[in-house]
Amino acid sequence: MKRWRGVLLPALSLGCLVACATAPVRDTAVPAPSPVPPPSQERALRESWLKERHGLLLDMMRRHGVGMWVVVNEEFHDDPLTAWVAPPLPYAGNRDVFVFVDAGDAGLQKVALTGYATEAVTRFFTSPPVERKQAEALAELDARYHPRTIALAMDGRRGVTRSLTHDGYKWLVEALGPTAEARFVSAAPLIEEYLDTRLPGEFAPYRDLVVLTESLVKRALSNEVVVPGKTTVGEVRRWLYDALFEARVGTWFQPDLRVQRQGMKDGFSRGFLAVADEAVVIQRGDLLHVDFGVTALGLNTDWQKMAYVLKDGEQDAPEGLKRALANTQALQDALMLRASRPGRSSADVYDAAMAEMKERGIEAKVYSHPLGAQGHALGAAIDFRAASRQEAPRVLRKGSYLAVELNTVTPVPEWGGQKVAVMQEDPAYLTDEGWRFFVPRQDAFYLIH
16 A cells, blocks of 8 residues: 555555556557546545645635624535535535634634534534524624624635625524624635635646646547547547546536637637637648646646647757747747746736736737646636736735746748747746746647658
């Protein structure tokens, strides 16, 4: 037996999964070991993270002026916060309520008002007897501590910050009364810091998920999957779905593929290269792009890479395409190494990176976003859309994870001056010296023979 980041695992590890994934395909499929622990061990790992996260919560609540934070989970309509504030279990009660109270010198009080008693919950929360009416128990908490503010997932710009249902809100008003309603505030700032704060223990498991993501993409953009002149975009997408199933991980969005080829008309939509139709057949000379991510352990990756399908007699991609990739690498360097530092405004980082690109004559676009608890997570986005909005600037938080998502557009001489977009996306983490990739970036196109 081996330990996987603190929990017991069978001897087969993620390292073996990646090695097996890159081995030649066999006539008989060999099941790959899971890159994540079995469910019981995964739960133990995530509960260890939850304990640490709860330890950070009181200071966060005080920074944001929150006296009480209430998360309401509805039957068959889980609140996306539930798996982050409570043990990651199925909750089948008609309405399950998780309450965090700043009790002053007594510290953080955590109370779970659930429809079913479970030991997993009582390890983290005080839990009144299930016979006790939830509304009465909640009202008693309010009367005992009389918090100055009661923070709820409402009035936020993102789904996870406005997840409280209408009926959940009405129930809270009925339980607590109109005087309490006057103390209701948006929990959005608290939720953002809570979900954007990465824990040291998450780092190595997350890096393993990034390694898995890379391995699956390399296989998808290879001769294992693609036969030029025969394989369709839809077949590559379906292979990725099957690969997710075999690896026992999920995904948070549909894998997308894009195709650029010489002589193709402008394939841009809303400023981005459009996703290819599933019926498109991949041909020699095509430049392929994939957008793909995995979900496991409550964490998410996001990954974009590109491959070139060699023409007869070619041993490498044309020099013009390689220069286009180099332009995108220059944009990565400007954004990650020179512009970004903890505490800097994401808007200032965006402006600095784009100013460098303008000076160098590179046509660039940046749309990087936080990663972690969600694929499009909360935090400071370095993004052309966010930079144009009139809102308070967000500062970069050390240790945060970011999908460094961007592209450059470059005329390619070998394609008659046709403009080609080279899009890249890599998970990275913020250090005092800027962003660092979890695995090395793509320095050359994947080649399909």
